[in-house]
Amino acid sequence: MASDNLPSEFDVVILGTGLTESIIASACSRVGQKVLHIDRRNYYSSKWAGFNFNSLLSWIEEYKSQQGSQSTEDEAEWRKTLEDGEEVLPLSADDSFITNLEVSCYASLEAEEEVKENEEATETLSPAAPSPTEPEEETKGKGEGESSPDVTQETTTSGETQHTQEDGGCGVQEEGASQDAGQSEEIEQKEQQEDTTAGPPSSAKEVKKKKITYADLVKEGRRFNIDLVSKLIYSRGSLVDLLIQSKVSRYTEFKIVTRILTYRQGRVEQVPCSRADVFASKQLTMVEKRMLMKFLTFCLDFEQHPEEYQEVSDQPFWEFLQTKKLTENLQHFVLHSIAMVTKETCTEDGLKATQHFLRCLGRYGNTPFLFPLYGLGEIPQCFCRMSAVFGGIYCLRHSVQCLVVDKETNGCKAVIDTQGQRISCSHFVVEDSFVRQRWKNTEEGHISRAVLITDRSVLPADSDQQISLLTAPPLEPGGPAVHVVELCSSSMTCMPGTFLVHLTCSSKGTAREDLESLIAQMFYVPPSPGEELAEGDERSGRPTVMWAMYFNMLDISRMDGSNGFDLPSNVHVCTGPDVNLGCDYSVKLAEKIFRQLLPEEEFCPPAPDPEDIIYEGVAPQGEGSGFEENPKTEGSPLQSEADGLENHPESEKEAAEVEAPIQETPKEALKEDASPSEE
Amino acid sequence: MAGGSVTECKEYLFKVLVIGELGVGKTSIIKRYVHQLFSQHYRATIGVDFALKVINWDSKTLVRLQLWDIAGQERFGNMTRVYYKEAVGAFVVFDVTRGSTFEAVAKWKHDLDSKVKLANGSPIPSVLLANKCDQKKDSSNNASLMDNFCKETGFLGWFETSAKENINVDEAARSLVEHILQNDKGLPYEESNGDRVRLEQDPATAESKSGCC
Ligand SMILES: Cc1cc2nc3c(=O)[nH]c(=O)nc-3n(C[C@H](O)[C@H](O)[C@H](O)COP(=O)(O)OP(=O)(O)OC[C@H]3O[C@@H](n4cnc5c(N)ncnc54)[C@H](O)[C@@H]3O)c2cc1C
Ligand SMILES: Nc1nc2c(ncn2[C@@H]2O[C@H](COP(=O)(O)OP(=O)(O)OP(=O)(O)O)[C@@H](O)[C@H]2O)c(=O)[nH]1
Ligand SMILES: [Mg+2]
Numbered sequence: 021m022a023s024d025n026l027p028s029e030f031d032v033v034i035l036g037t038g039l040t041e042s043i044i045a046s047a048c049s050r051v052g053q054k055v056l057h058i059d060r061r062n063y064y065s066s067k068w069a070g071f072n073f074n075s076l077l078s079w080i081e082e083y084k085s086q087q088g089s090q091s092t093e094d095e096a097e098w099r100k101t102l103e104d105g106e107e108v109l110p111l112s113a114d115d116s117f118i119t120n121l122e123v124s125c126y127a128s129l130e131a132e133e134e135v136k137e138n139e140e141a142t143e144t145l146s147p148a149a150p151s152p153t154e155p156e157e158e159t160k161g162k163g164e165g166e167s168s169p170d171v172t173q174e175t176t177t178s179g180e181t182q183h184t185q186e187d188g189g190c191g192v193q194e195e196g197a198s199q200d201a202g203q204s205e206e207i208e209q210k211e212q213q214e215d216t217t218a219g220p221p222s223s224a225k226e227v228k229k230k231k232i233t234y235a236d237l238v239k240e241g242r243r244f245n246i247d248l249v250s251k252l253i254y255s256r257g258s259l260v261d262l263l264i265q266s267k268v269s270r271y272t273e274f275k276i277v278t279r280i281l282t283y284r285q286g287r288v289e290q291v292p293c294s295r296a297d298v299f300a301s302k303q304l305t306m307v308e309k310r311m312l313m314k315f316l317t318f319c320l321d322f323e324q325h326p327e328e329y330q331e332v333s334d335q336p337f338w339e340f341l342q343t344k345k346l347t348e349n350l351q352h353f354v355l356h357s358i359a360m361v362t363k364e365t366c367t368e369d370g371l372k373a374t375q376h377f378l379r380c381l382g383r384y385g386n387t388p389f390l391f392p393l394y395g396l397g398e399i400p401q402c403f404c405r406m407s408a409v410f411g412g413i414y415c416l417r418h419s420v421q422c423l424v425v426d427k428e429t430n431g432c433k434a435v436i437d438t439q440g441q442r443i444s445c446s447h448f449v450v451e452d453s454f455v456r457q458r459w460k461n462t463e464e465g466h467i468s469r470a471v472l473i474t475d476r477s478v479l480p481a482d483s484d485q486q487i488s489l490l491t492a493p494p495l496e497p498g499g500p501a502v503h504v505v506e507l508c509s510s511s512m513t514c515m516p517g518t519f520l521v522h523l524t525c526s527s528k529g530t531a532r533e534d535l536e537s538l539i540a541q542m543f544y545v546p547p548s549p550g551e552e553l554a555e556g557d558e559r560s561g562r563p564t565v566m567w568a569m570y571f572n573m574l575d576i577s578r579m580d581g582s583n584g585f586d587l588p589s590n591v592h593v594c595t596g597p598d599v600n601l602g603c604d605y606s607v608k609l610a611e612k613i614f615r616q617l618l619p620e621e622e623f624c625p626p627a628p629d630p631e632d633i634i635y636e637g638v639a640p641q642g643e644g645s646g647f648e649e650n651p652k653t654e655g656s657p658l659q660s661e662a663d664g665l666e667n668h669p670e671s672e673k674e675a676a677e678v679e680a681p682i683q684e685t686p687k688e689a690l691k692e693d694a695s696p697s698e699e
Numbered sequence: 700m701a702g703g704s705v706t707e708c709k710e711y712l713f714k715v716l717v718i719g720e721l722g723v724g725k726t727s728i729i730k731r732y733v734h735q736l737f738s739q740h741y742r743a744t745i746g747v748d749f750a751l752k753v754i755n756w757d758s759k760t761l762v763r764l765q766l767w768d769i770a771g772q773e774r775f776g777n778m779t780r781v782y783y784k785e786a787v788g789a790f791v792v793f794d795v796t797r798g799s800t801f802e803a804v805a806k807w808k809h810d811l812d813s814k815v816k817l818a819n820g821s822p823i824p825s826v827l828l829a830n831k832c833d834q835k836k837d838s839s840n841n842a843s844l845m846d847n848f849c850k851e852t853g854f855l856g857w858f859e860t861s862a863k864e865n866i867n868v869d870e871a872a873r874s875l876v877e878h879i880l881q882n883d884k885g886l887p888y889e890e891s892n893g894d895r896v897r898l899e900q901d902p903a904t905a906e907s908k909s910g911c912c
Contacts, residue, residue, distance in 0.1 A: 064777075242816070263898050273896060273897055275895065384896050385896075402781050404779050408770035414777075
């Protein structure tokens with residue numbers, strides 16, 4: 021809160037709080053470097069940021085108002101601090117990385133009052149004012165009460181607003197605020213109901229479901245966490261390893277991705293990938309089950325069987341699959357949903373991808389993937405917190421306008437921040453969008469993204485709390501394959517009763533051009549807000565889109581770190597995120613840059629565990645509280661702290677609540693003897 | 700728990716934030732409460748982001764209180780969401796010998812309420828601590844003013860504390876925990892977050908990484 025001046029000397033100055041920059045910040049602070057970590061925006065995570073619905077609308081507004089406006093910095097005081105032999109290298113004032121942003125609202129814009137009246141009618145059916153922690157019976161009773169009156173509350177107010185917005189959202193923010201608390205409780209109730217009743221499938225409930233309006237989305241806006249970047253985390257990937265090893269994992273929890281889906285011939289199907297799935301699958305015949313098990317078992321240790329693939333290892337994987345006695349159905353599953361590669365990928369890479377997928381299975385759950393609670397935008401912040409705990413200094417709404425470069429050595433000696441303060445540093449680490457004009461070549465790619473808020477899952481199941489990954493193969497040859505991640509409310513990224521759907525692909529055109537037709541096939545996109553489907557329409561089973569956003573994101577991950585830039589050698593550029601599903605690119609880049617910065621130092625060693633410091637009641641003072649005055653300063657205070665903690669008895673450690681992952685190694689999951697006996 | 704004849708002990712884990720201006724005594728209060736320690740001058744304490752206090756609340760209730768200090772380094776900008784995430788209570792601390800730290804209380808409280816809410820949307824319970832009361836010069840008692848201030852700003856209440864003399868620190872904590880428990884009735888930690896995953900090194904990984912498979 022206090023706004024002191026920043027100190028003027030650091031070892032490392034880092035601009036941008038995306039994943040790569042944040043990992044570097046925590047790695048450097050952890051080994052005792054003095055780190056200044058700043059971001060031009062007023063939020064953490066840069067390109068990786070996640071916003072609640074209302075801040076996303078403001079972010080969109082801001083994005084639009086910034087289009088075209090250029091701030092011109094005055095020649096200023098700081099010039100006087102320049103010495104002989106120093107020159108100035110300006111950074112981009114425009115660091116935008118988003119293009120073609122479009123927002124559309126399809127949820128009903130119906131006036132509040134009508135909804136409220138209706139609610140009050142149902143409200144009277146439930147006895148006391150419900151509290152969120154009420155026992156189950158109450159909520160059930162309420163659910164039934166709801167069923168009676170309100171099917172026809174949908175009125176046509178759609179005429180009053182254009183649904184495709186140039187001004188971001190539908191401008192109902194004020195309306196949202198004027199609503200009373202009744203509705204929020206109602207939603208609370210639904211959440212409970214959904215959580216507790218695992219039983220009846222959605223169909224019965226759907227009839228009772230109250231229509232969610234745009235005002236509801238705004239009112240419950242804080243329940244959304246909408247990420248700009250959509251990725252999943254491989255349970256045996258480099259990010260999981262890093263989180264565990266560094267103990268940054270203490271700052272966050274995850275949900276397991278529960279289903280892998282595929283989209284084929286207009287149908288969404290679940291892909292069986294674990295042994296249990298394969299045998300439970302209703303789509304596969306017995307023969308197919310055997311074939312698939314045999315093939316997957318081979319993939320798990322394919323290196324042991326060179327005779328099976330070596331001759332064709334650089335031929336397309338797709339052709340290889342066709343020689344493998346797999347039905348077309350299975351070939352499709354393996355290529356698109358398990359290996360998740362294209363038809364052109366070579367056999368060896370395809371096998372490796374399949375193997376990686378299989379190895380990740382069963383570590384934490386039935387699919388290879390995890391998703392962070394509250395969204396991916398949490399992850400960079402976890403690393404920032406770790407950096408701050410180890411002395412990193414944080415400052416948002418603060419940027420660097422230029423670098424001070426020594427002409428002779430071509431090294432960056434200092435940066436000039438946006439306040440005109442000169443801050444010296446030995447290394448400068450920067451997010452790629454600030455140095456766009458320093459590219460040596462202009463090979464730039466883009467990622468096409470769409471974000472949808474929908475009213476039901478693309479594949480309803482017994483429990484609607486599913487997190488699904490769907491890989492949609494190109495609709496036409498040469499088109500992009502699309503990753504679709506569907507999140508439910510228990511992932512803490514959307515309000516109960518809604519789903520948040522992220523679509524991602526490599527750009528061929530604008531995001532809308534790339535993704536609109538797939539969306540039109542898989543979802544119902546109302547022609548005007550709130551418009552419902554006619555009875556018996558072929559689209560009637562599909563999720564309805566309530567709100568949609570399209571944008572393209574710059575992707576220069578192919579530039580490969582700093583090599584593609586014309587910059588001093590101690591300036592390190594964090595490119596990415598890339599278009600791939602996992603986070604591995606950004607994690608590996610962080611480690612690579614860290615090794616360039618501090619080749620001698622360990623990368624993210626474990627932080628001492630605060631849980632190890634437990635004092636019960638009035639405990640006598642002794643060793644290693646971690647807080648006491650430690651006369652050993654300067655030298656390596658970190659190490660001495662850590663050592664003290666490690667000496668603590670194991671028994672205390674065990675007191676910490678640890679949820680052990682489901683232990684089932686992939687090998688066991690796919691044992692040879694996997695005869696279909698358990699059916 | 701079924702068939703457990705002896706104790707049916709409920710265990711809670713509560714994350715509590717300790718915020719306030721520079722040097723008001725946040726870390727001292729935590730140290731006093733958790734470690735029964737006080738010191739006039741501190742060396743930099745680095746690498747510790749929360750302290751854990753285990754309270755045997757009553758014969759059936761065990762409370763594990765995580766007290767999250769702000770990293771002094773976050774003072775220039777916003778704290779990360781990680782800091783606020785899933786907190787269920789807070790202490791806002793000011794220094795009775797420095798008026799400016801009291802003036803900042805409302806700002807901290809506002810920041811707190813804008814960043815974290817309980818699941819039902821209401822602000823998290825918070826208690827105001829008027830620290831360093833051992834150094835208070837004028838004994839002018841403006842208790843009613845403080846009461847009013849708490850009402851207006853949304854604090855449960857306030858305590859004059861001294862980390863140095865160990866005045867009211869336990870009392871303040873008890874009052875906050877009591878409130879949190881009321882909010883939280885029937886939702887022990889384990890049960891409410893059943894299907895969430897924490898990442899931990901699993902022994903099998905360590906082995907399988909090195910070889911065979
Ligand atoms: C969770 C956490 C808790 C911490 N708690 C303490 C603590 O209780 N006491 C402590 O000394 N350090 C604490 N630190 C470390 C502290 O923030 C500084 O890193 C440390 O004091 C070194 O200060 P500095 O002058 O090198 O740098 P900086 O952190 O850059 O200090 C910036 C300015 O603030 C002043 N300053 C820093 N800390 C204090 C303080 N506690 N009181 C008054 N002025 C201060 C410095 O003198 C300097 O003028 C904590 C760090 C973390 C992450
Ligand atoms: N007399 C007196 N001094 C106190 C008391 N509490 C803290 N102090 C002193 O106040 C100074 C600052 O205390 P800290 O606990 O470091 O304060 P802090 O809020 O953690 O400070 P930052 O982390 O820098 O924001 C130290 O010198 C303490 O000894 C108290 O109750 N009485
Ligand atoms: Mg402190």
